[in-house]
Amino acid sequence: MIETNRIEYKQTLTDIFEKEVVAFLNYHEGGIIYIGIDNDGNIVGCDNLDELQLKIKDRLKHNIEPSCLGLFDIIVEHKEQKSFIKIIVASGREKPYYLKKQGMSTRGCFIRIGSASEPMSTFMIDELFSRRTRNSLNKIKSHRQDLTFEQLKIYYEEKGLKLNEKFASNLELLTDDGYYNYVAYLFADTNGTSIKVAKYKGTDKIDLIENNEYGYCSLIKATKRVLEKLEIENKTFAKITSMKRIEQRIWDSVALREAVINAIVHNDYTRELTPTFEIFSDRLEITSAGGISTIVNKEDFFAGYSNPINREIMRIYKDLDMVEQLGSGMPRILVSCPKENFIFSANFLRMVFPINENSIDRSVNEGINEGINEGINLLYNLIVQKPNSRSTLFAKDLNTSIKNIERWLKQLKNDDKIEYIGSKKTGGYVAK
Numbered sequence: 001m002i003e004t005n006r007i008e009y010k011q012t013l014t015d016i017f018e019k020e021v022v023a024f025l026n027y028h029e030g031g032i033i034y035i036g037i038d039n040d041g042n043i044v045g046c047d048n049l050d051e052l053q054l055k056i057k058d059r060l061k062h063n064i065e066p067s068c069l070g071l072f073d074i075i076v077e078h079k080e081q082k083s084f085i086k087i088i089v090a091s092g093r094e095k096p097y098y099l100k101k102q103g104m105s106t107r108g109c110f111i112r113i114g115s116a117s118e119p120m121s122t123f124m125i126d127e128l129f130s131r132r133t134r135n136s137l138n139k140i141k142s143h144r145q146d147l148t149f150e151q152l153k154i155y156y157e158e159k160g161l162k163l164n165e166k167f168a169s170n171l172e173l174l175t176d177d178g179y180y181n182y183v184a185y186l187f188a189d190t191n192g193t194s195i196k197v198a199k200y201k202g203t204d205k206i207d208l209i210e211n212n213e214y215g216y217c218s219l220i221k222a223t224k225r226v227l228e229k230l231e232i233e234n235k236t237f238a239k240i241t242s243m244k245r246i247e248q249r250i251w252d253s254v255a256l257r258e259a260v261i262n263a264i265v266h267n268d269y270t271r272e273l274t275p276t277f278e279i280f281s282d283r284l285e286i287t288s289a290g291g292i293s294t295i296v297n298k299e300d301f302f303a304g305y306s307n308p309i310n311r312e313i314m315r316i317y318k319d320l321d322m323v324e325q326l327g328s329g330m331p332r333i334l335v336s337c338p339k340e341n342f343i344f345s346a347n348f349l350r351m352v353f354p355i356n357e358n359s360i361d362r363s364v365n366e367g368i369n370e371g372i373n374e375g376i377n378l379l380y381n382l383i384v385q386k387p388n389s390r391s392t393l394f395a396k397d398l399n400t401s402i403k404n405i406e407r408w409l410k411q412l413k414n415d416d417k418i419e420y421i422g423s424k425k426t427g428g429y430v431a432k
Contacts, residue, residue, distance in 0.1 A: 002041055002115075003039070003041075003115040004115055005027070005029070005031070005112055005113075005114055005115060006024075006027075006029055006030070006031040006032060006112075007031065007032050007034070007115075008020050008024075008031065008032070008033045008034070008115075008117075009033075009034050009037040009038060009039055009041065010033060010034065010035050010036075010037070011035075011036070011037070011038045011039070011044055012035065012036075012046075013035055013052060013055065013056065017033075017056075017059065018059060018060065018063045018064055018099055019099065019110055019117055020033055020110075020117050021033065021060060021064065021068070021072070021087075021089055022064060022097045022098060022099060022108075022109065022110045022117075023110040023111050023112045023117035023118075024089035024091075024112055025064070025068055025071060025089060025090075025091065025092040025095070025097040026091075026092070026095050026096055026097055026109065026110065026111040026112075026120070026128070027091060027111055027112035028091050028297065028300065028305075028307075029091060029300055029305045030088070030089050030090045030091040030305055030306055030307070030326075030327075031089050031112060032086060032087065032088055032089070033086075033087040033089065034084060034085070034086055034087075035052070035056075035084060035085040035087070036082070036083070036084030036085055037084055043079055043080050043082050043084055044082070044084075045082035045083055045084055046083055046084050046085055049076055049083055049085065052085060053074050053076070053085065056074055056085070056087065057074060060072060062100070063099060063100050063101070064097055064098070064099065064100060065097065065098055065100045065104075066092075066094040066097065067172065067311075068089075068092060068097065068311075069172065069311065069312075069315050070308060070311030070312055070313075070314045070315030070318070071089065071090045071092050071308060071311050071314075071326075072087055072088060072089050072090065072326070073086075073087065073088040073318070073325050073326050074086075074087055075087075075088070075325065088306070088325055088326045088327065090305075090306035090307055090308055090311075090326050090327070091300075091305065091306070091307045092307075092311070093136075093307065093308070093309065093311075094132055094136065095128040095129075095131075095132060096109045096120060096124075096125050096128040096129060096132075097109070104125060104129065105125070106119050106120060106121065106122060106125070107119070109124075109125050111124070137181060137182040137183045137186075137269060137270065137310055137312060137313070138172050138173075138174075138175070138181045138182075138183055138312050139175060139176070139181065140175075140181055140182040140270065141175050141179045141180070141181060141182075142179065142180040142181055142182055142184055142185035143185075144180075144185060144188075144191070145179060145180055147180050147184055147185065147188035147189075147191075148188060148189045148190075149163075149167075149168075149184075149187065149188060149189060149218075150189055151189050151217060151218040151220065151221050152187050152188075152189075152218050152220065152316075153167075155218075155220050155221075155320055156319065156320070159319070159320055159321060161319065168180070168184065171183075171312070171315070171316060172312045172315075173187070173312075182269065182270075183310075183312045183313065186218075186219045186269065186313070187218050187219055187220065187316065188218065189217060189218060190216060190217065191215075191216060191217070192216065193215050193216070193219065193222070193269075193274055194213045194214065194215030194216055194222070194274065195213070195214045195215050195222050195223075195226055195264070195274050195275060195276070195277070196211065196212070196213055196214075196274070196276045196277070197210075197212045197214065197226060197229050197230070197276075197277045197278075197279070198210065198211050198212070198276070198277070198278045198279070199211075199233075199278075199279040200278065200279065200280050200281070201281065202280065202281050203280050203281055203282050203283075204280075205278075209375070209404065209407070210375065210400065210404060211401055211403075211404070212229060212399075212400065214226050214229070215274070219264065219313070220316070220317075220320065220322075222264075223260070223261065223264050223322070226260055226264075226277060227257060227260055227261075230256060230260060230277065230284075231253075233250070233279055233284075234249050234250050234251050234253060234256060235249065235250055236248070236249050237249075237250075250355055251284060251336055251353050252335050252336040254332050254335070255332050255333050255334075255335045255336035255337065255353075256284075256336070256353065258329040258330075258332045258333050259286055259329075259333050259337065259351050259353070260277070260286065261317065261322060261323060261329070262288075262329050262330075262333065263275040263277075263286050263287075263288040263351070264288075265308070265310060265313050265314055265317055265323065266288065266290065266294070266308065266309045266310065267288040267289050267290060267309075267310075268288075268289040268290035268294055268309060268347075269289075269310065271289050271347070273289040274289075275287060275288040275289070281355075282354065282355050283352055283353060283354050283355060284352070284353040285350055285351070285352050285353075286350065286351045286353070287348055287349070287350045287351075288348065288349050289347065289348060290309060290347070290348070290349055291344055291345045291346055291347045291348045291349045294309050295307075295344070295349070298344070301330070302330060302334070302339055302342075303330075304327040304328065304329070304330040304331050305327055306326035306327035308326075314326075333351070336353055337351050337352065337353050341353070341354070375398070375400065375404060375408055376408045376411055376412060378398055379394055379398065379405065379408045379409070379412065380412055380417060380418070380431065382394055382397055382398065383412075383418055383429050383430065383431050384431045387428065387429070387430040387431065388421065388422070388427070388428030388429070388430060389428045389429065390427075390428050390429070391405045391406060391409065394409075409429065416432065417431065417432060418430065418431055418432060419432055
């Protein structure tokens with residue numbers, strides 16, 4: 001193993017450690033720093049791993065500007081019966097990053113050139129600063145300041161983490177002048193943000209059969225509800241051959257989860273748009289705001305070089321173990337969604353997951369039709385359990401829209417399975 005433009009070895013944690021991190025933050029591909037490996041690539045190992053990890057995190061938190069929290073991972077690895085530390089550094093979006101003590105100067109700003117971290121020129125510093133993202137979510141003041149975070153606290157407690165009275169500051173939920181920012185708004189118990197999961201009968205948007213809204217709550221809770229919904233839709237089908245029974249899910253579960261979380265974490269919320277998830281008879285489309293305007297380089301994007309759009313959101317999802325190592329998601333997504341299935345536009349990115357037909361053949365389409373009829377079956381069972389009830393109660397119990405209920409009721413009446421008894425004001429539906 002040798003040092004490269006993306007790999008740096010350190011036998012121990014040195015005084016110039018932050019300089020190397022700054023160089024990778026300013027480099028378009030980011031990079032990886034190993035502590036416990038010498039310059040020749042030999043593993044020498046580290047002692048007091050827990051203490052060393054805390055020291056690294058503390059130094060990066062306090063010695064680099066702008067904040068790089070959410071832009072690095074600290075991982076312990078084991079090889080040759082020795083333990084060492086791997087620090088993955090993402091390329092930042094608020095370049096130039098610099099050493100806090102030296103300020104935004106040629107003595108404080110560095111960039112990776114080959115296998116070395118070199119000082120930036122004044123011209124380069126000025127050019128990067130002029131392009132710096134100024135509409136970061138943490139700088140946008142929330143239009144509501146009466147925010148509560150009980151849901152977020154519960155999710156942290158489930159992971160054995162407790163948020164103290166300074167959590168808003170620690171998680172960067174405040175603007176520079178102390179107001180709740182847009183990140184806080186997204187993670188608050190109540191907000192105006194909702195994520196749509198729509199389902200269509202065919203291959204186009206003409207016949208909408210479901211339109212679910214998951215949101216108006218903490219972004220974490222909304223994410224979990226979207227994942228649960230798509231897990232239900234991701235059915236398992238079987239094909240019996242002369243040799244064995246082959247089971248196949250519609251979409252690869254790992255790739256699907258990564259794609260959902262990527263779309264939510266990397267969505268450009270400065271446009272006040274949220275990701276959408278649309279299920280057709282032959283595919284799933286996941287669309288997020290941003291597109292080419294937030295992707296610096298397509299090759300880097302597909303290679304998995306991490307360049308988080310919303311580092312504050314990324315940091316919270318990492319705390320809650322909803323994302324793994326920086327940059328690890330794209331290789332998993334490409335298993336089920338090849339590069340040609342990514343559609344880039346000026347302001348949006350769409351991932352298209354086709355129905356997996358390799359092992360399930362025609363049973364897939366049969367299964368999709370079964371999924372379409374699932375709502376109708378649930379409604380019929382509810383009418384059996386609660387006769388003489390009306391549309392509003394059905395919509396509430398099944399957590400769907402009145403429009404969906406009316407469409408399903410019409411189908412059940414056409415199939416002669418139900419009838420309406422009584423007057424319009426006091427009557428209700430019963431099963432025949």
